[in-house]
Amino acid sequence: MNRPARGAHLAGRAGGDAAESTGIKEAAGPRVLPGAGPAEVKPGQRAVPAPRQAPPQDEPRPLPGELICGRCGAGNKPDRNFCRRCAASLTEAAVVPNPPWWRRLLSRRQRPALPAGTRPKRRNQRRFPTGAVSFLAVSGLFGGVAYLGRDVIAAAVVRVQDELLDAEVLAQSMKATSQAPGRGPELAIDHTSDRSWAAAVPGNVGAELEAGFDKPFRLTYVVISGGASNVPEVFAKERWPVRVQITVIRPDGGQASRTVDLKDVSTPQSIYIGADQVSAVKISILESKGPPEAPVAVAEVQFAGRR
Numbered sequence: 501m502n503r504p505a506r507g508a509h510l511a512g513r514a515g516g517d518a519a520e521s522t523g524i525k526e527a528a529g530p531r532v533l534p535g536a537g538p539a540e541v542k543p544g545q546r547a548v549p550a551p552r553q554a555p556p557q558d559e560p561r562p563l564p565g566e567l568i569c570g571r572c573g574a575g576n577k578p579d580r581n582f583c584r585r586c587a588a589s590l591t592e593a594a595v596v597p598n599p600p601w602w603r604r605l606l607s608r609r610q611r612p613a614l615p616a617g618t619r620p621k622r623r624n625q626r627r628f629p630t631g632a633v634s635f636l637a638v639s640g641l642f643g644g645v646a647y648l649g650r651d652v653i654a655a656a657v658v659r660v661q662d663e664l665l666d667a668e669v670l671a672q673s674m675k676a677t678s679q680a681p682g683r684g685p686e687l688a689i690d691h692t693s694d695r696s697w698a699a700a701v702p703g704n705v706g707a708e709l710e711a712g713f714d715k716p717f718r719l720t721y722v723v724i725s726g727g728a729s730n731v732p733e734v735f736a737k738e739r740w741p742v743r744v745q746i747t748v749i750r751p752d753g754g755q756a757s758r759t760v761d762l763k764d765v766s767t768p769q770s771i772y773i774g775a776d777q778v779s780a781v782k783i784s785i786l787e788s789k790g791p792p793e794a795p796v797a798v799a800e801v802q803f804a805g806r807r
Contacts, residue, residue, distance in 0.1 A: 559585075567593035662774060662806070666720040669805045671711035671781075678707050680795055685709055688801045693730040696799040698738065699785075703792050709801065710782040716751055717805045719778040725768045725800040727790075735766040738797045739790030748773065749780040764789060768800065778805070 562568050562575025567590045569576060569583040575596065576584055583590060676685035676697060683698035688709060699707040727740035742764065747757040760771050781803065788796040 562596045564596050564598040566596050568596060569593060659774070662718070662720040662772075665806045666804045667806065669713065669717055669719075669803045671801075671803060672714045673712040674709060674801075675712075676707065676709050678704065683797070688798050691800070691802075693725060693799045694734075696728045696738075696797045698728065698797040699795040702795050703739065703788075704796055705785060705788055707796060708782055708784045709798065710780060711801065711803065712780045713778070713803075715807065716777045716779045717807045719748060719773045719775045719781065719803065719805045721804040722746055722771045722773055722781065722783075723768045723800075723802040723804070724762065724771070724783070724798065725766070726762055726798055727766050728797040729799055730766045732766060737791065738794040739788040740764070740766075741785045741788050741796060741798065743785075743787035745784040745786055746771065746773065747782040747784070748775040748778045749782065750777045751779045759786070766799075768802070 559574060562573075565578060566575040567578060567580065568574075569586060569588055569590065570593060571588040572583060572586040574583055574585040576590055576593070578595075581590055582588065671689050674685040674689050676699075678700040679685060680698040680700050683696065685697045687695045688697040689711065697709065724741070724744070726742075727735040728738040729735055740762075742762050743759065744762065745757055745759050747755055749755050756775060758771075758773070762769055783798075783801065785796055790796070
């Protein structure tokens, strides 16, 4: 039997004892040293990626639009293909997004980097806060426009409320300065279009209708159906108003008037009023059209508002 040489046996034992005494165990596969690139990979073995290097403290922060290296985190210009610091590929590098406009407005502009060996000049005066002043100027401009147009804005809001919240308001009484036999003013608020009020004198201009209400309310619309009927054949037999004056009367006796031109149609016509605290409405006929021998007539008057 062949025996190993005594010296070889002692050398192997000494080597093993030295390894055991130091506590170092060799790991299977390739080893990666800190700060080194990817280790050499043999066929059939899995590649170990190089650890991501932390950027040094003096490394500037990436600017908006630059490419962020996935290995070392350094910022690179968009036209680069490899990192300027670690030479890693920038094919899948993320792009630094631009900050929002309000942050750009309030943030200070970054000063350009100084050449090596130079020091920035000291400024005795503080930098003028351009961003803050611009923000205050824009805010003041919008505030001034809103203040000057507050009446227009308030009127628009009230008009929207009138359109959405109004409803029909029934007149409790109706009287006229004149009436033909059997054509009293109550026929103008009976919600029928085949019966109408008519003046006593043919071709009468200056006749008035006045509606009264039980409680004051905000008057939004007055709807007038001129003529004797909404049927065209009956409508053409009598006169119809083409210009009227609508007067709103408040409980304290105050009045406000508006002159309105009406169309030559038998269908209802809506007139927006928008008056508060209305207790009565007077409609004065200023001008009419139709057969000269016929009296002026009004088929229906309706009122809309909100309390």
